[in-house]
Every structure is written in structure tokens, then in C-alpha cells.
Amino acid sequence: MTQHSLTIFETLTLARKWAPHARIQQYYGAAELGFVAASTVEPSAVEPSKARGVGRAFPGVDISIRDNDGRELAAGEQGDICVRSPYVCSGYAWGDDGLAFGEPAPSWHTVRDQGHVDQNGVLHVSGRTSEMIVTAGANVYPHAVEEGLAEAAGAACTIVVAGIMDGLRGQRVAAGIFNPTGPGAIDLAALRLAAVQLPAQQRPGSYYFLSDLPLTGNGKTSRAMLGQWISEGDARAQRLH
Numbered sequence: 001m002t003q004h005s006l007t008i009f010e011t012l013t014l015a016r017k018w019a020p021h022a023r024i025q026q027y028y029g030a031a032e033l034g035f036v037a038a039s040t041v042e043p044s045a046v047e048p049s050k051a052r053g054v055g056r057a058f059p060g061v062d063i064s065i066r067d068n069d070g071r072e073l074a075a076g077e078q079g080d081i082c083v084r085s086p087y088v089c090s091g092y093a094w095g096d097d098g099l100a101f102g103e104p105a106p107s108w109h110t111v112r113d114q115g116h117v118d119q120n121g122v123l124h125v126s127g128r129t130s131e132m133i134v135t136a137g138a139n140v141y142p143h144a145v146e147e148g149l150a151e152a153a154g155a156a157c158t159i160v161v162a163g164i165m166d167g168l169r170g171q172r173v174a175a176g177i178f179n180p181t182g183p184g185a186i187d188l189a190a191l192r193l194a195a196v197q198l199p200a201q202q203r204p205g206s207y208y209f210l211s212d213l214p215l216t217g218n219g220k221t222s223r224a225m226l227g228q229w230i231s232e233g234d235a236r237a238q239r240l241h
Contacts, residue, residue: 012041013155028054028125030111032101034087036061037123053122061085063123065116070104078116078126082108114141131223133163135171138201142223145173145202152194153177157186158213161204162227175204176214176226176237183209188240206230208237 015024027038039055057063062084065073073079088109092101102110114126127141134140142161149159158178163171179185188207195203214225214236229237 026054027058028123029058030113032089032111033083033109034061034085034089036081036083036085037063039122053118053124055123056121057123058085058087061087063117064105064108066104066108066110070108073116075117075119078114080104080110080129081113081115081123081125082110084108133161133171133173135163135166135173135201136169140173140202145175145198145204148198148202149175149191149194149204152187152190154187156181158221160210160214160221160223160226162223162230164206164227164230172206173202173204174206174208174227174230176208176210176230177240178210178213183238183240186240207240209240211236211238 012024015022024041025038026041027035029035029037035058037055038058039053064082064084065077065079066082067073067079082104084107089101100111102112104110112129114129114132115124116126117123125143127143131142132139133142140163142163145161146159150157153159156179160176160178162174162176164174166172175191177186177191186209191207208230210226214222214229216222216225226237228234
């Protein structure tokens with residue numbers, strides 16, 4: 001059976017079925033940064049998938065959102081998620097070019113995930129800078145689109161969003177849907193209806209059934225690979241109409 005990672009919505013749905021009265025802990029972190037932020041989803045929470053924030057700073061951790069020049073941004077402004085923490089690693093054994101794991105300001109570190117902190121101190125994660133889609137001058141983070149479509153797709157589906165080269169807009173948004181039971185189980189009308197609720201620049205212009213998930217060698221979802229499949233007409237990504 002093909003292995004695939006679950007979205008936050010899928011994970012919460014399965015956990016709720018297994019333990020409907022449980023308090024669920026969720027967190028955001030990275031191998032280089034350790035734990036960064038965490039929160040609790042109470043059993044009484046309605047539509048936990050709608051909660052965009054991952055939580056407040058983990059004990060002992062300070063979070064700062066900074067721009068490309070290392071300047072701290074105000075609440076609500078999006079930039080690099082930077083961390084000052086005792087859990088941060090000391091670097092890579094094989095060295096680094098400063099791009100994957102950086103220090104934009106003394107004692108602050110980042111893996112260049114993008115996000116913002118709201119007025120209540122809750123961290124919201126948008127995604128990696130390298131995965132950002134630029135379409136008609138607008139910045140689109142695939143994670144936000146995937147999250148917006150996940151509930152309409154259902155727990156059986158995994159959605160992967162990628163940017164496809166477009167001569168007019170630079171890139172266009174495309175959504176791939178993996179469902180182990182086949183394309184007939186995908187409710188394309190429901191997905192398009194959910195997409196209408198997204199900002200215009202985030203709405204996918206095309207949808208594809210994925211017979212396999214695009215995965216890296218270590219099992220992580222690869223949006224770049226999906227983009228390559230679509231661009232090359234790979235049979236593993238079939239256009240849905």
C-alpha cells in the first residue's frame with residue numbers, strides 16, 4: 001500500500017474517531033529548531049480544522065517574525081519564523097550554506113518557514129519560502145490552499161498543491177488529490193465549491209487525480225515533484241474535468 005502523510009484535518013478526524021473525548025496536543029517545530037509552538041484541541045472544540053494557529057510559544061522558547069534583513073515585524077505581519085531557544089541545534093555536521101538554517105540576528109535562528117504571530121501571541125504557519133507560488137504578482141503558500149480544501153476532500157484524500165509555470169501569470173496553482181480508491185471517489189464539485197471560499201489567487205485552476213503521492217526518498221511530500229509530473233504529462237497525475 002502506498003504510504004502518505006496526513007494533513008492536520010485528517011489526523012484530527014482520525015484521532016476524534018478513535019478517542020472522541022480526548023484532549024489533543026498539537027505542535028510546530030523543526031529538526032533544527034526543536035519544539036517551537038504548541039496548543040491543545042479540547043474535545044468540545046467545533047471544527048478544529050478551521051483553527052489556523054498552531055499555538056503559543058513552547059516553554060523556554062521566544063518567537064520573532066522577521067523580514068529578509070532580520071528586522072522584527074509587528075503582530076499580523078508575515079515573514080520568517082525565527083526562534084530563540086535552548087532547543088536549537090548547533091549546526092550541521094557536514095556544514096551549511098546558511099540558506100537552509102540561518103541566523104538572521106544574533107541568537108535568533110530560522111529554517112525560513114513563513115508565518116505570523118497574531119495579537120493573541122498565537123503562531124500561524126504559512127509554509128516554506130522555497131515552496132511559495134507567485135501567480136500574477138501574488139504570493140500563495142501551498143499549505144494554505146491544501147488546508148482550505150482538506151475538509152471538502154474528506155479524510156480519505158490527501159491534497160498536494162504546486163505551482164505550474166504559466167506564460168501569462170508566471171505560475172498557476174494546481175491541486176493534486178490522492179485517493180487510494182480511485183478518481184471516482186473524488187468529489188470535484190465539492191472541491192471547487194470550497195475553493196470559492198479561498199482568496200482568488202489561491203484557487204486552483206486545475207485538479208489532478210494522483211495514483212501515487214509525490215514523495216522524496218525519506219518519505220516527505222514533494223510539491224516540486226508534483227509540479228514536474230504535471231508539466232511532463234506523467235501518468236501518475238491525471239487531469240480531472
